[in-house]
Amino acid sequence: MQQYNWLFWLFAALYIAYSSVEILLDWLNLRHIEGHRGRIPALFEGKISPEDYQKSIAYTRAKTHYGWVKAAFDALLIWTMILGGFFHRFDLWIGQWLPMNSLAHQVAYPFAIGAILYVVHLPFSLYHQFVLEENFGFNRSKLATFVLDQIKGILLSLLLGVPLLALLFWLVPTLGDHWWLAAWGVLMGFQLLTAALFPVVFAPIFYKFTPLPEGELKAKLSELAAKVKFKMSGIFTIDGSRRSAHSNAFFAGLGKTRRIVLFDTLLKSLSSEEIVAVIAHEMGHNKRRHILKGLVLSSATTLASLFLLSQCLKWPTFFQAFGVPEPSLQSGFVIFGLLSSVFTFPFNPIFQWISRRNEYEADRFSVEVNGDRAGMVSSLIKLSRDNLSNLTPHPWYSFYHYSHPTTNERAEAIAALSN
Ligand SMILES: [Zn+2]
Numbered sequence: 001m002q003q004y005n006w007l008f009w010l011f012a013a014l015y016i017a018y019s020s021v022e023i024l025l026d027w028l029n030l031r032h033i034e035g036h037r038g039r040i041p042a043l044f045e046g047k048i049s050p051e052d053y054q055k056s057i058a059y060t061r062a063k064t065h066y067g068w069v070k071a072a073f074d075a076l077l078i079w080t081m082i083l084g085g086f087f088h089r090f091d092l093w094i095g096q097w098l099p100m101n102s103l104a105h106q107v108a109y110p111f112a113i114g115a116i117l118y119v120v121h122l123p124f125s126l127y128h129q130f131v132l133e134e135n136f137g138f139n140r141s142k143l144a145t146f147v148l149d150q151i152k153g154i155l156l157s158l159l160l161g162v163p164l165l166a167l168l169f170w171l172v173p174t175l176g177d178h179w180w181l182a183a184w185g186v187l188m189g190f191q192l193l194t195a196a197l198f199p200v201v202f203a204p205i206f207y208k209f210t211p212l213p214e215g216e217l218k219a220k221l222s223e224l225a226a227k228v229k230f231k232m233s234g235i236f237t238i239d240g241s242r243r244s245a246h247s248n249a250f251f252a253g254l255g256k257t258r259r260i261v262l263f264d265t266l267l268k269s270l271s272s273e274e275i276v277a278v279i280a281h282e283m284g285h286n287k288r289r290h291i292l293k294g295l296v297l298s299s300a301t302t303l304a305s306l307f308l309l310s311q312c313l314k315w316p317t318f319f320q321a322f323g324v325p326e327p328s329l330q331s332g333f334v335i336f337g338l339l340s341s342v343f344t345f346p347f348n349p350i351f352q353w354i355s356r357r358n359e360y361e362a363d364r365f366s367v368e369v370n371g372d373r374a375g376m377v378s379s380l381i382k383l384s385r386d387n388l389s390n391l392t393p394h395p396w397y398s399f400y401h402y403s404h405p406t407t408n409e410r411a412e413a414i415a416a417l418s419n
Helices: 006-035 050-083 086-097 103-135 143-206 216-227 264-269 272-287 290-313 316-321 329-370 373-386 395-401 407-415
Strands: 209-211 235-238 249-252 259-263
Touching: 006 050, 006 316, 006 329, 006 395, 050 086, 050 103, 086 103, 086 329, 103 143, 103 329, 143 209, 143 249, 143 259, 143 290, 143 329, 216 235, 216 272, 216 329, 235 264, 249 272, 259 264, 259 272, 264 272, 264 373, 272 290, 272 329, 272 373, 290 329, 316 329, 329 373, 329 395, 329 407, 373 407
Parallel strands: 235 259
Antiparallel strands: 209 235, 249 259
């Protein structure tokens, strides 16, 4: 059969490599955790109860096992789709309802596939929220909130996605060979616009934003912002606790919409000194230009991806490998979007390494600005404790997967800083 060309076999080999790496690292990680079960790591002694330590181990195990079941299901799904010629058959089927290869057909196809993937993954989402998270005390979401969130999410993705995809599909035949350059401009503009609108338009659809009340914490944070000359439009809390007990803090928005956002769960757990340390860390990402560098890096990878996509669309081998005898724009976009990560997985640890380097730099910024090592370290310890983080990951596992260094590594690096 035509399908089994060299690209198909390359994909199959990389898929096996990728899955083997993931499973091996998971297994090593679980074994490593078991080996350390008997003793709370020194940094956390007296800071986390023996019960919570055992619970964090059970949580890591439960999440790993859940990940295995989901990965097995996804493997079955994707291979059935490829070997069964689903991408092509489904494209023809949609084409029966709409004018073949019209803009409507082209836009409907990826959304219909997205809908199928969404529905078959719904049991996983429900299990994750209402069994896994529930069992460890993290779920605060009522079923009604969950359903409403899902509906809002679907409407939002249609509202934003349909015009965006229609524009991309229109660009390809209109601009010919150089469509990918224009598409890059469109995607970058879209990314900046949604980032700017996120805290004022999109996030409020899901969360309630409340300005941080006047008081000690607000005064400290405002003083910090003035000290490091950080421009922002305000400090807000959101009602994360209505959905989950996990805690977090982040910056959102661009330019005039930029603001500090604190989860209400964080305010309950951390002292104001600790929150100031966390926010100074976040400001460090900005002051050390990590945000800008991240944007440059992601725009470069987007440009490279679009160029590769434009080449794949002209390449019959690409379509044949994934069971499509008659190439179409829409099937090319979907196959590329769904499967290209298998080809690029060996690069992931490089991006994680860059991210971890930035985290160390932001910790250093926080300590330099506040002169408060203890606050920075104790905030990290509390965040690990409250989120039941794995306190003893296998070094290979954290090297491959972690975007942040472990709390141990960060505490050591902070202790080594000279004042
Ligand atoms: Zn950070």
